[in-house]
Amino acid sequence: MKHGFLLLFFTFNTFAANFNGYIIKLKDNYSGNKSLGINAKSLNVSIGNFLLWKPVRKNIGPTLEEIKNHPSVEYIEPNWELKNIGIVSEGPDVIGDDLFSKQWGLENTGKNSMGTFWQRPKKGVDIKAKKAWKITKGSRDIIIGVMDSGVLYTHPDLIDNMWINEAELNGVAGVDDDKNGYVDDINGYTPPGNKLPHPTDKSGHGTHTAGVIGMVHNSFGGRGINANIKIMPLKVKNDKDFKYYVENQVQAIDYAINKGVNVLTTSIGGGDYSKAYEDAIIKAGEAGITFVTACGNENKNLNWQKIYPPSYNDKAENMIVVCHHGSGGKKHYLSNHGNKVATIMAPGSHIVSTAVSLNPGPDGLKTGIYKKMSGSSMAAPHVSGAVALLLSIEPNLSPEEVVERVIATAKKERKLKKHTISGGRLDLFRLLNNTRSK
Numbered sequence: 463m464k465h466g467f468l469l470l471f472f473t474f475n476t477f478a479a480n481f482n483g484y485i486i487k488l489k490d491n492y493s494g495n496k497s498l499g500i501n502a503k504s505l506n507v508s509i510g511n512f513l514l515w516k517p518v519r520k521n522i523g524p525t526l527e528e529i530k531n532h533p534s535v536e537y538i539e540p541n542w543e544l545k546n547i548g549i550v551s552e553g554p555d556v557i558g559d560d561l562f563s564k565q566w567g568l569e570n571t572g573k574n575s576m577g578t579f580w581q582r583p584k585k586g587v588d589i590k591a592k593k594a595w596k597i598t599k600g601s602r603d604i605i606i607g608v609m610d611s612g613v614l615y616t617h618p619d620l621i622d623n624m625w626i627n628e629a630e631l632n633g634v635a636g637v638d639d640d641k642n643g644y645v646d647d648i649n650g651y652t653p654p655g656n657k658l659p660h661p662t663d664k665s666g667h668g669t670h671t672a673g674v675i676g677m678v679h680n681s682f683g684g685r686g687i688n689a690n691i692k693i694m695p696l697k698v699k700n701d702k703d704f705k706y707y708v709e710n711q712v713q714a715i716d717y718a719i720n721k722g723v724n725v726l727t728t729s730i731g732g733g734d735y736s737k738a739y740e741d742a743i744i745k746a747g748e749a750g751i752t753f754v755t756a757c758g759n760e761n762k763n764l765n766w767q768k769i770y771p772p773s774y775n776d777k778a779e780n781m782i783v784v785c786h787h788g789s790g791g792k793k794h795y796l797s798n799h800g801n802k803v804a805t806i807m808a809p810g811s812h813i814v815s816t817a818v819s820l821n822p823g824p825d826g827l828k829t830g831i832y833k834k835m836s837g838s839s840m841a842a843p844h845v846s847g848a849v850a851l852l853l854s855i856e857p858n859l860s861p862e863e864v865v866e867r868v869i870a871t872a873k874k875e876r877k878l879k880k881h882t883i884s885g886g887r888l889d890l891f892r893l894l895n896n897t898r899s900k
């Protein structure tokens with residue numbers, strides 16, 4: 463029971479939050495862990511001296527309190543388990559050559575979407591994508607990191623817009639050619655314990671969010687908010703237990719900073735407050751990265767109830783929290799909200815995008831299909847995709863300027879006013895034109 467006091471301390475507010483070991487932040491002038499007398503390994507990130515400690519049973523080393531009070535330790539906290547915070551439902555496969563006509567979030571005809579509880583589809587409630595694309599369709603100079611279940615980067619409607627680590631592609635197999643701590647990371651970040659160094663996607667969630675951002679504008683499938691972009695998969699899912707942990711969020715953010723990412727987007731969260739995660743988001747901001755998160759789907763008022771990462775918004779000035787409206791322009795009844803924390807709303811119901819077939823293809827890889835999914839998970843990539851599109855024509859905007867712009871140019875709606883800081887929903891045309899509400 464040596465760890466008992468800390469368990470009690472950390473679970474005071476969050477009875478159900480699970481964690482897997484501890485993250486220890488060492489003070490800047492300490493690097494080793496020998497003096498702590500524990501078997502902890504380095505997180506191998508450049509944004510700070512972090513250790514990951516997974517104590518074995520019957521640990522006979524120091525107590526948590528002794529570690530916490532050690533002169534080299536800045537803080538110790540649980541390595542929280544996270545989950546997918548943004549998905550409400552997953553629909554059947556969507557087939558057809560022209561899926562753009564079903565993407566109501568981009569162009570709402572009033573007839574190309576299903577309603578949801580308490581709202582009927584309404585023509586024109588969309589992000590005005592077609593008008594915005596007359597200004598820009600994006601740029602392959604902009605990199606967006608998708609922190610999620612992975613991305614099926616071989617999907618025919620995504621492959622041309624995927625980021626590639628050229629140093630590893632042209633390097634030697636089994637060698638960490640770019641010396642970033644990951645061997646053969648050709649396609650992005652994967653937790654070090656996973657078998658393959660490839661951030662592919664088994665559940666389809668990350669592939670869906672990636673498609674909203676950047677499905678290729680070709681002769682088939684759907685269209686992403688960006689016709690041209692580089693999507694970097696940051697697979698924060700652990701293949702061993704199919705779970706997400708803060709350790710991987712921190713590593714993925716560090717990876718993205720080192721590779722010059724412009725925008726980070728995630729729909730994974732939960733657990734409890736993590737200073738390591740919060741600090742990583744702030745470091746990303748210092749590196750010029752706008753951080754976009756889904757707000758979750760528990761109909762919680764985030765002004766009063768904490769959920770992470772959205773609640774890091776009070777300190778992280780590079781952060782955008784996205785909630786979910788339906789095709790009638792009202793808040794989805796399950797979407798979280800809160801006009802002190804949630805930044806803006808975006809389409810999230812019955813969104814058509816790239817997905818992963820449950821039946822592996824002949825090459826053993828999961829095959830690319832399309833599905834409808836609903837939730838703030840689908841709303842977040844509308845906004846992160848919009849930010850990427852904005853940066854394609856105004857690359858020098860700081861994250862703080864981007865956040866301000868997203869708020870100021872939101873299409874204000876009376877029914878959304880009380881739910882978000884901006885009081886409105888995403889309008890791509892207004893965002894690119896810097897059309898501000900009075």
Ligand SMILES: [Ca+2]
Pocket residue numbers: 630637638639640641642643644645646647
């Ligand atoms: Ca590498």
Ligand SMILES: [Ca+2]
Pocket residue numbers: 619677678679680681682683684685
């Ligand atoms: Ca397409």
